[in-house]
Every structure is written in structure tokens, then in C-alpha cells.
Amino acid sequence: MNASEAPVFGAPDWNRYRTRLVEVLTDAEADMQQRGYGLSLEGLTLEVAERLPMGVATIEAF
Numbered sequence: 001m002n003a004s005e006a007p008v009f010g011a012p013d014w015n016r017y018r019t020r021l022v023e024v025l026t027d028a029e030a031d032m033q034q035r036g037y038g039l040s041l042e043g044l045t046l047e048v049a050e051r052l053p054m055g056v057a058t059i060e061a062f
Contacts, residue, residue: 002055024051 007017028047032039049056 001053006054020052021048024048027051 007014011017025044025048028044028051029039032044032047037043045056046058048054
């Protein structure tokens with residue numbers, strides 16, 4: 001799924017999506033800290049997107 005296709009606030013499956021996103025974000029942040037990686041916005045975004053899975057447009061994609 002691309003980010004533009006994700007449920008929005010008020011959609012029937014919004015709460016399920018939000019809960020899953022928070023779980024993945026928390027897990028990815030903990031993994032990165034345990035590995036000693038810095039928590040850059042780009043790195044965390046790509047890690048979370050891979051785990052959901054969700055497509056992210058990167059500079060390399062253009």
C-alpha cells in the first residue's frame with residue numbers, strides 16, 4: 001500500500017491501522033536503538049514502511 005492509500009481519521013479501519021502503526025513504530029525504534037543506529041527521520045520512515053509494508057517515495061525513486 002502507498003501512504004496515500006492508508007486509512008484516514010474517521011474511516012472504519014482507522015483505529016486498527018493506527019494501532020498497527022504505533023506497534024511497528026515502537027518496535028522499529030527499539031530495534032534501531034539496540035543496534036546502536038541513530039534515529040534519523042529517513043531511516044525510521046524506511047524501517048517502518050518495510051515492516052507494514054508500505055511504499056515510500058524516496059529520492060532514488062525519482
